[in-house]
Amino acid sequence: MTALNPRTIVGARSVAVERTPQRLDPLGAQSAWLLVPLLGAVAVAYAVFSTVRHSGQFRDLTPALVGILVLALAVVVAAIRTHPAFAPFGRWSHFGVIAGALTAACLFSASVWGRNDRIQDDWGQIAVALMIVAMPLYRPIGEVAGSAVVSAVVLGGLAAAQHSIVISNAPLVYATVAATPILALAAGGAGYAWTLTGETLRWREVAREGQIRLEGELRQAAQRMISQERMTALNAEAVPFLTGVAGRDAITAEDRDTARAIAERLRDLSVRAVERTWLEDTLQLALGQRLAQSIPAEGEPRDRVDDPDRLERVLTTDQRAIVGALIASIAGRPGLDPSSVRIAASDPDQPSFTLRARVDEPWNELRRELLPFVSSLNAATMRATMTVDGGELTVRFTYPERSFPYPEGRRQ
Missing domain, CATH: 3.30.565 (Heat Shock Protein 90)
Structure with missing residues (x-):
């Protein structure tokens, strides 16, 4: 012992x-899993649509097509790793998924470099933002914020460096246009996760108080079951034995052995009641309700x-x-x-x-x-x-x- x-x-x-919904409320986070593949599917669909719209602006179409494949791979990895069967979703899985989406966005930027007319219809920043928005359900908010900032800086820097935009403006404006979807959706997802985890923690405090009270009731119920076992043993063995001895008005050596065996069984039940875990x-x-009898069968x-x-x-x-x-x-x-x-x-x-x-x-x-x-x-x-x-x-x-x-x- x-x-x-x-x-x-x-x-x-x-x-x-970790202060995440997946860690603090595992069953609740499981119900939100479908959000990840749905957002990923939207990101891939928009990437295909945007690529078609950019026809005529490509320096080389191959990087854009490869980017779509890399994005699709990141979506598949995210959908698998966030699935409840593979919980928890770890730090390196998170970084791998976002790195894949960011790489795909950079490949698209490379394919239209020098010929891109507008920043706002590029799919790179939208795809990265859609992949980031669900991450606060699985990873700490600070970690997700770091991924969002890095992604925003990279894509914002690429946008600022482009010189073919038809609407002439300061590079900072181009960077802001590219970075805003990422930071906005990351902030929205982080705010939702922050509120959810806060409510979960408050609910857990209430649940913990209720569980403390429930444990007492559980112990009392278990004690009643043990008492029932003892009463069953008394009625099934001790009472008939004592009645038989009283009827004979004599005690034999066999009676003493039987009495000792019954006493040991009752003592065993009492010890089990005290040491019950x-x-x-x-x-x-x-x-309890499914067992045929409360006392174990022979053997x-x-x-x-x-x-x-x-x-x-x-x-x-x-x-x-x-x-x-x-x-x-x-x-x-x-x-x-x-x-x-x-x-x-x-x-x-x-x-x-x-x-x-x-x-x-x-x-x-x-x-x-x-x-x-x-x-x-x-x-x-x-x-x-x-x-x-x-x-x-x-x-x-x-x-x-x-x-x-x-x-x-x-x-x-």
Whole structure:
């Protein structure tokens, strides 16, 4: 019970969480994912339209066509990397996507260099702005602002250096025209993300207070279930035994052995009630209505949670909420064999949890229902995977982040 180093708990609970909607509200950010491919599709469509409109202004059409392909590649990468299945969206993915869009914009500028009539109908700055506007949902605002400023300076500088614009004006005006869409959409996306994260943080404080009250109710419910187990054991074993002894008016050696066995079982139930953990309470309450009987059948392990070192203590409030939702979702699956659900915790230095269960359902259905919770664990500074092999569902999640081998089977 003492194998878990307190420093491990402090370290795990002290990992800094980026102030982004994806980190603070993983499930909410998942619902906004479609925005990324839609904005990317608009950017590519506008690039094609603008390229057609610039016919007759090209020094060389090839860079513009290559630019459209590079932009399309950046859109595909952004759509894949921001998908909930690959959460979280990291810093280098962000820089890679914006660098791709910026490169595409520069290629277009090169293709019309010296023959471009107007800055305002170029697609480069619009494409970059559309790719940046959704980034604050996944990356810190300061980081996105840096990308926007760099992009605005590069494209603004290219615009200022052009000398073929039909409307004669100061280079600063050309730079402003090119930079404004990028900075404006970046500011709009950042403002939305700032408001969203602020509201999320305030909601989390309210939710945390509610969860503290709920934990007491959860503990009371678990205690009632344990008391019911003890009463069932008393009614099923102790009462008939005592009634039989009273009827015989004599105590035999066999009676003493039986009494000792009943006492040990009751004592075991009492000890389990005292040492009950959060994971055990959560799993018991989730499966309570689906188990055929509250007392394990002969030969069936009594403990569904194997966590002798109480490694669950490293889980933060947010992570417990996600794990609890994951357990409840699995417990509600129609093809679940409730007696097969087990959770094991290992490695006190880097706590790792494994949930296994037999679920007779197609892989696609399980993935659709459980993937949001697995992705949320990944976004909540954990490393989570889900596999299905021969009808056995395995969900692994570890914190702090580490790598571990995947078993044979299908991986999410």
